[in-house]
Amino acid sequence: MHWLPASDHTELIAAPVSAALHGVEGDVTVAAIDPALSDTAEFCDRYGWTLEASANCVIVVGRRGGEVRYAACMVLATMRADVNGVIRKRLDVRKSSFAPMAEAVELTGMEYGGITPIGLPADWPILVDSRVAAHPRVVIGSGVRRSKLALPGASLAALKGAEVLDLAN
Template identity: 65%
Template sequence: MRNWTIAGTLTAEPAAEQVGLLAEPVAKALATLGDPDVGVVRIDPDLADTAAFCEQYSSPLSASANCVVVSGKRGGEVRYAAALVLATTRADVNNVIRRRLDVRKASFAPMSEAVELTGMAYGGITPIGLPAGWPILVDQAVAESPELVIGSGLRASKLLVTGQLLASLPGAEVIEDLAKPIG
């Protein structure tokens, strides 16, 4: 297994060998990806939010990617997508994602809805293992990152992945300018 430089003070283990640290849909999806080089680290669930995680475990914020579930309606049909952006940026929900979903208005899906539909814990939702048919919108900066920390589907762990793996997920679309800098 790779030596993950972004793990900070944590020791990464192969995710395929630690499926108890993954939400069920995530473990199932990883198994279908062959043998990807994915690491997992166990964390305090109270420190799952990105800023707290990075501060506590000395992992660089610039190497964290957040996955948000976005929804919008068109003709009475609710359309969902996941957007994956660096933690130092914000997803452009009102322009880029709204146009990609072809809806009049897009917004973050309500927490209870996102949790129910994904089978993952809020604060741990990840692009690996999302419902079939959902587009996974990956910011180009994420796709180009050599190492990233993302959710595991649970708040008690994080996955260590490459941007290349995320860009190759079923349903993934790499989009330039999907995210805007914070500030």
């Protein structure tokens, strides 16, 4: 993999991600990958990253009193997001679930399998698992399947609207 400064290679990332890069602290790099290998396990196997250094962004939706609430949740690839525990309570909803693929793609302007917390709607909370926030460098989606971003976990914790919690079970 050939890592390049993301701010200099916005052609490799989704438009909403590119527009939001200026607000991201730390060293953010991007690398082109085979889009067929974008899913975490295949990516790690082919490109030599560990699951412990890969973070997944899952979009969660919940409803309360007719109001729909979304959140982006960042967890290490080795963990499962506690959607009906910690995340449901944080969203203050009766029930929460993973957003349907078509809905997540439409609302984020990103490709499924590449959704990232950078460039999401400003009113969505970004819930970052404490283990992601503490990681020196994690690989995440770039908004498209044909590349990945790498950055310090602290950069995710510093995003506008981000909260660090213990999200995984």
